[in-house]
Amino acid sequence: MPDEIRDEIPVIELENVEKYFGDLHVLDNINLRVKKGEVVVIIGPSGSGKSTLCRTVNRLETIDSGKIRIAGEEMPAEGKELARIRSEVGMVFQSFNLFAHKTILENVIMAPMSVKKTPKAQAVKEAMELLKRVGVESQASKVPAQLSGGQQQRVAIARALAMHPRAMLFDEPTSALDPEMINEVLDVIREVAEEGMTMLIVTHEMNFARQVADRIIFMDQGRILEESTPEAFFEAPKTERAREFLSKYSVSTSRLPRGAYESVEKHASGVLGMRISATPEA
C-alpha cells in the first residue's frame, strides 16, 4: 500500500480496552492512538493504571476486553505471532532487566541473533554502534552488575533498539535511578525520539515530559482524563484532578528539608513549567 495510507494507520492503537484486577477497574474504556513518529507521554498518580496500560501494549498484561493493534495488526493472544509482534515493539523497564548472566554485548546481540537470525558478525557490528550511540561501548564486555543504573538503562535502550522496533514503550524508565543518573538516560530517550521513533512513555519526570511529548495523556483511576498538547496540559489543565495532581508536585518540593533544597531545585527546576514556588519553608 502507498506510504501516505500506511502512515495513517496508527502504530499503536487501543480500542475500548478494559481490564480488572479483581474488583479494581485498572483500565476503564481506554482509547488511544499513537501515530508514526509521535511521542505520547502518560502521566498520572501511582495506581492510575498508566504502567498497566503500557504493559498491555505488548501483552505483558492481558486485557479483559477491547482491541490492541500494532501497525493495524491485532495483537494475537499467544504463540509465534505474538512473539513476532512483540519483537517489533521495544520495551524499556523501570528495573532495566538486563540479562544478569550475559555481558553487555551479549545482552544486545542475543535477541537479534536468536529471534531475527541475524548473523553474529552483523549483530555485533550493529550492537557496538548502538552501544556507542548510548555511550557505553567501553563497557561491552562487562556484566550488568558492574555498571551503574544509568548505564544499565542505556544498555536496555540499546538492546531494544537492536531489534529495529516500530515503536518503543518506556515504563517509568528513570524511576529506579539516582537523581544524577536520570538525565543521562533522558538524554538518550530524547535523542531516540528526535530520530523519529514512535514512543509511548510513562514517566514522573514532568520537565522531560513537557520537552519530549507531542501529546500528554493524563490518567487517573484507570481512565484517561485528559489528552492534550504539553503546553495546554501543563499551563491550563482542564480537569480539577489534573490541577490537583500537578499542584502536589510543587507541594512536595516545598516541603523538602533545607539541605536538599538546592539539589532538588536544580533537578526539578521548572518541573511542570508552572507555579512551582520551591522555596523552603522557614
Add this chain to the structure above:
Amino acid sequence: MKKSNRKSIQNVLYENPGPRMRARIRAATILSLFLLLLLLFFIVRQFLITGQLDARYWSFFLRPTTWRFLGMGLLGTVEAAALGGIVALVSGFFLMLARISRFGTLRFLSMIVTEFTRGIPTLLFIYFFFLVIPQFGIKMPPLWKIALPVAISASGIVAEVLRSGVNAVPKGQREAALSLGMLEHVVFIKIIFPQAIRFVIPALIAELVIVVKDTSFAYVVSFPDLMQNAKVLISNYDALLSVYLVVAVIYIVINYLLNRLSLFAASKMKIEA
C-alpha cells in the same frame, strides 16, 4: 579472598568485638584447645589400653595390595556416585519441568513423585531394587542396583532445589526476554534456567555429597564400593577400627573435594547482584 569472606560473614552476624570481648574470645580459644588436646589424649590412651594401635591392626596398610583393593572400592564408589548423580540431576530436572508446567495434571503428578522420593529412605529403594525388581524377571547389574535407587532418592530434592532456583530469577528477566520477541521455551532455556542453576549450585553439590554417602549402602546389593571392600578387609584382618578410620578419611576427602568444586563453580558462574 577466603579470609575476607569469612570476616564479612562475621561482620554480618556480630558487631566488631571490643577489648573485653576480644579477651573473652582469646580465653575461649585457649580453653577449647586445651579441651581438644585432653580429648585426643583420652582417645589415644583408650586405643593403647584396648590395643587398637597394635601393629597387627595397621601393618597391612603397608602392603600395596591393601591400597589397590581400597582403590578398587573407591573406583566403585565414584562410579556409583557419578552414575547416580547424573541420573538424579537429569530426572530431577524433568521433575522440576513438570512441576512448573502449565498443565495441572503434570504438576500434580510431579508433586506426588517428588514427595514420594523425598519421603522414603534410600535404603528402602535399594531393597526394592535388590529384592522386588528381580522378582519381575528384570536383571540389572549391581552398579545400577545401587546407582538407580540412590538417584531416585535424590531426584525429588534435586527437583525442588532447581525449582527454588527458577523461582529466584526475577520476573523482569522473563518479561524483558518476552518483550524482545523470544518464545516462552527459548526464554526458559536461554535466560531463566542458566541463571537458576547459578543460584543453586551450592545446594545441588550438597545433594551430590548425599548421593556419594548413600552409595555406601552398596554392600546390600554386593556392589564392590569403598564400604563393601572395607568390610572385606575388616573380616580378613579382623581390624575394624583402623579400616573404618581410613575409609572415613577417604570419604571426607571425596566430599571435601566436591565442596571445593562447588565453591569453584559458584565463583566462576557467579551473578553479582
